[in-house]
Amino acid sequence: MSEAVTHSVPSASTSPGLLASLDPLLREWLPRQRWFAGKGRPVTGFSLVSATEVLPLNSGLGLLHLLVRAHQPLVPTQSAPAYPADCYQLLLGVRETLPPRLAPALIGHPTQGPLAGLTVYEALHDPRPADVLLEALRERAHLGELRFERDMAQEIRSDLVPRLVTAEQSNSSLVYGDTFILKLLRRIVPGINPDLELPLALARAGCARVPAPAGWILADLPADSLGPGQGDPGDPYVLGVLQPFLQGASDGWDLALREMAKGEDFSGAARALGRATAEVHTALARALPEVTMGRAQMEVLAEGMTERLTAAVQTVPSLLPYAPGLRSAFDALADLAGEGQTWTAQRIHGDLHLGQCLRSPSGSWSLIDFEGEPSKPLAERRLPQPTARDVAGMLRSFDYAAHSLRAEGTQVSAVSGWADACRAAYCSGYAEAGGRDPRTDPVLLRAYETDKAIYEVVYEARHRPDWLPVPMAAVRRLALPEPS
Structure with a gap:
């Protein structure tokens, strides 16, 4: 096993004028990024958590790694940040002038401080800084407060050409030679x-349905770096994960829409995806502790769902006629818990839908992106939960795919019943590999589906009003009385 390589870090990155020189540029640039979580609220200032010169700023091509808190007014809603100010990871390239090929990456030209007279840009667009990140992982380097770790059983070659993935949302990714993908x-x-x-954990359990991490980037920072009480001593800050790139794999969402548009049957693929999901759940249950959720825990769960419904009705008044029927799904769950029924909870994916699944050319499914819902606090994302939550997310995704194709005006004769066939096939496949059909617990499954549909209504009303009919169709179905 190779030893970690420790590099000294130049002191210019700790200059008190560094953040001041970047402040006006970041105020304009940061809110425009797709992964910026605080849209709609002004940035009132920045504070520096960490600054590391990965490549010296005076070398002609500098690479500056920053962890920066963006201060914004807090909004007293469930969607407010979990921390006093969101912290963002920035990788900034520094050059005297920017080549034309990097013009889209421009952030700006500082007029003061240690970067005055230089050009600052988003470094992930530039192959050289991207190469440096992979080399640091190969070497298990320590750069200031940054620590690069790797699985020594996986070879990381140095000749892999990087390219930036442009279709990211809440994070950024680099693909290296169709061999690895680095999610930052x-x-x-x-x-x-x-x-x-x-x-x-899944790699240790021998589960091949999830690409095993080949490397990861951590930051060793004081416990209160993000604010008082926002960390425990020894807590790591995970900055990035390097995993094998599944070359030739198709995104489940795109694949489903293509097959449906052609009138092709997708139930076989859905059944196989159900089996893959069950295999991942089974492996997680072996690898990490399970817990039992009884009356107290399930009543808290149902109350949370009811509170989200109440808030959603205030945001989207068109939900009001359906609120009693939707609430009945949560009341039924609380009633079952009150009668003494218990449920097993374990670690799950947490944000499962067709877009989080990849199918290889051989037809094998893999699950990716286990971050969970980024808007929720990390502690909540790491809680054991019933596997029905993942299943419900996937069932909603099949339903969403079918109705979204209708919403876009596509005329497809085979659309009718497509979602129902996929949902049934998925549950059957899950039962084949997991030993239990999710449909045998209809009350829990309906509650999770209803909660997800309510979330979708609020999201579409705020961000894509033209898509609002998609989740509203599910709301009308889910609000109907359950057949006796």
């Missing part, structure tokens, strides 16, 4: 991120 987390919180924790 943008919104940083202290603690073990499930996007590293769960794939590592």
Whole structure:
């Protein structure tokens, strides 16, 4: 096993004028990024958590790694940040002038401080800084407060050509030679991120349905770096995860829409995806502790769902006629818990849908992106939960795919019944591999589906009003009385 390589870090990155020189540029640039979580609220200032010169700023091509808190007014809603200010990971390239090929990556030209007269840009667009990150992982380097770790059983070659993936949402990714993909987390919180924790646990359990991490990037920072009480001593900050790139694999969402548009049957693929999901759940149950959820825990769960419904009705008044029927799903769950029924909870994916699944050319499914819902606190994302939550997310995804194709005006004769066939096939496949059909617990499954549909209504009303009919169709179905 190779030893970690420790590099000294130049002191210019700790200059008190560094953040001041970047402040006006970041105020304009940061809110425009797709992964910025605080849209709609002004940035009132920045504070520096960590600064590391990965490549010296005076070398002609500098690479500056920053962890920066973006201060914004807090909004007293459930969607407010879990921390006093969100912390973001930034990788900034520094050059005297920017080549034309990097023009889209421009952030700006500082007029003061240690970067005055230089050009600052998003470094992930530039192959040289991207190469440096992979080399640091190969060497298990320590750069200031940054620590690069790797699985020594996996070879990381040095001749892999990097390219930036442009279709990211809440994070950023680099693909290296169709061999590895490096996912760089943008919104940083202290603690073990499930996007590293769960794939590592699944690799130890021998589960081949999830690519095993080949490397990861951590930051060793004081416990209170993000604010008082926002970390425990020894908590790591997970910054990135390197995993094998599944070359030739198809995104489940795109694949489903293509097959449906052609009138092709997708139930076989859905059944296979159900088996893959059950295999991952079974492996997680072996690798990490399970817990039993009784009356107290399930009543808290049902109350949370009811509170989200109440808030959603205030946001989207068109939900009001359906609220009693939707609430009955949560009341039924609380009633079952009150009668003494218990449920097993374990670690799950937490944000499962077709877009989180990849199918290889051979037809084998893999699950990716175990980060969970980034808007939720990390501690909540790491809680054991019933596997029905993942299943419900996938069932909603099949339903969403079918209705979204209708919403876009596509005329497909085979659309009718497509979602129902896929949902049934998925549950059957799950039962084949997991030993239990999710449909045998209809009350729990309906509650999770209803909660997810309510979330979708609020999201679409805020961000894509033209898509609102998609989740509203599910709301109308889920609000109907359950057949006796």
